[in-house]
Amino acid sequence: MAAIELTGVTKRYGDVTAVDGLDLTVSEGEVFGFLGPNGAGKSTTINMILDFVGPTEGDLTVLGLDARRDSVAVRQRTGVLPEGFDVYNRLTGRKHVEFAIDSKDADDDPDAILERVGIADAADRKAGGYSKGMRQRLALGMALVGDPDLLILDEPSSGLDPAGAKEMRDIVRTEADRGATVFFSSHVLGQVEAVCDRVGIMREGSLVAEDSIEGLREAAGGEETLEITVDSASTEDVDAVRELDGVVSASGDGGSLTVSCEGGVKTKVLSTLEDRGVTVKDFETVEASLEDLFLSYTEDRVDADAEDEEEVTA
Ligand SMILES: Nc1ncnc2c1ncn2[C@@H]1O[C@H](COP(=O)(O)OP(=O)(O)OP(=O)(O)O)[C@@H](O)[C@H]1O
Numbered sequence: 001m002a003a004i005e006l007t008g009v010t011k012r013y014g015d016v017t018a019v020d021g022l023d024l025t026v027s028e029g030e031v032f033g034f035l036g037p038n039g040a041g042k043s044t045t046i047n048m049i050l051d052f053v054g055p056t057e058g059d060l061t062v063l064g065l066d067a068r069r070d071s072v073a074v075r076q077r078t079g080v081l082p083e084g085f086d087v088y089n090r091l092t093g094r095k096h097v098e099f100a101i102d103s104k105d106a107d108d109d110p111d112a113i114l115e116r117v118g119i120a121d122a123a124d125r126k127a128g129g130y131s132k133g134m135r136q137r138l139a140l141g142m143a144l145v146g147d148p149d150l151l152i153l154d155e156p157s158s159g160l161d162p163a164g165a166k167e168m169r170d171i172v173r174t175e176a177d178r179g180a181t182v183f184f185s186s187h188v189l190g191q192v193e194a195v196c197d198r199v200g201i202m203r204e205g206s207l208v209a210e211d212s213i214e215g216l217r218e219a220a221g222g223e224e225t226l227e228i229t230v231d232s233a234s235t236e237d238v239d240a241v242r243e244l245d246g247v248v249s250a251s252g253d254g255g256s257l258t259v260s261c262e263g264g265v266k267t268k269v270l271s272t273l274e275d276r277g278v279t280v281k282d283f284e285t286v287e288a289s290l291e292d293l294f295l296s297y298t299e300d301r302v303d304a305d306a307e308d309e310e311e312v313t314a
Pocket of ligand 1: 013045
């Protein structure tokens with residue numbers, strides 16, 4: 001069964017179309033990364049999944065329930081780490097977790113939750129005195145209460161130090177292993193790459209890509225970067241590589257070459273250099289990072305928009 005299913009979902013605010021005919025399916029037990037540049041419609045989508053705002057058009061099913069009609073039941077089974085979570089300054093960390101336990105009718109041990117998110121030592125301190133990262137850990141702890149079937153995490157690593165970000169990733173994987181679905185929105189693409197099974201990239205209210213990171217790489221043309229160490233390569237050698245079919249770019253400074261090419265022409269690049277008398281000492285393939293893929297799906301639009309504006313002003 002799908003944990004989240006959106007069909008033809010549109011949300012308009014006056015003249016602004018925040019989400020535009022969105023179809024999205026997230027499977028049960030999946031860790032799904034929800035990406036997109038600022039203003040792409042991610043928060044609006046999350047707010048509709050949680051019924052904080054209603055769609056202008058379309059259907060949203062969450063955990064097999066209607067997101068609008070059954071919103072209370074959906075929220076009961078969902079743990080949310082909202083963007084920009086605010087603590088109650090005068091309540092302790094433990095009180096926050098107890099509050100979450102009461103409102104979910106759960107029977108978790110608040111200290112075990114605080115231990116899990118690494119702030120057990122601060123359990124009796126007022127949350128108003130917590131650092132940004134500690135607040136974020138507290139919010140994650142509150143989201144984990146009641147072993148939710150669905151976790152919605154909006155920028156969960158915001159404010160976390162590297163150790164905190166790693167702990168958060170471990171928690172996400174543990175939750176997925178116990179069968180929870182995790183819907184994870186973030187601009188920290190390294191985090192997403194490390195933890196998500198699949199990602200969806202939003203742009204201007206629609207999904208422009210929805211796949212595993214491996215699948216996105218293939219769809220983007222499977223382009224790879226080769227870092228080659230050589231004894232010495234001349235400008236002509238670099239030019240010869242650049243002219244090969246399937247090579248997108250080639251540059252170098254004598255002892256090393258950087259070549260962007262389609263996966264299938266790597267050997268041709270190396271043999272071309274060797275045929276020209278260049279000794280290849282070592283080479284390494286660098287795959288496109290999620291950041292490269294993200295930019296390939298979102299940047300051309302920015303360029304096109306800039307061109308449109310130029311045309312308007314010209
Ligand atoms: N309450 C609102 N009233 C009017 N416009 C809104 C409202 N909420 C969102 N929008 C608009 O809808 C569009 C999508 O916004 P949204 O917050 O969903 O984007 P986002 O992808 O979450 O962005 P970010 O990464 O910056 O958080 C934006 O143009 C935004 O200005």
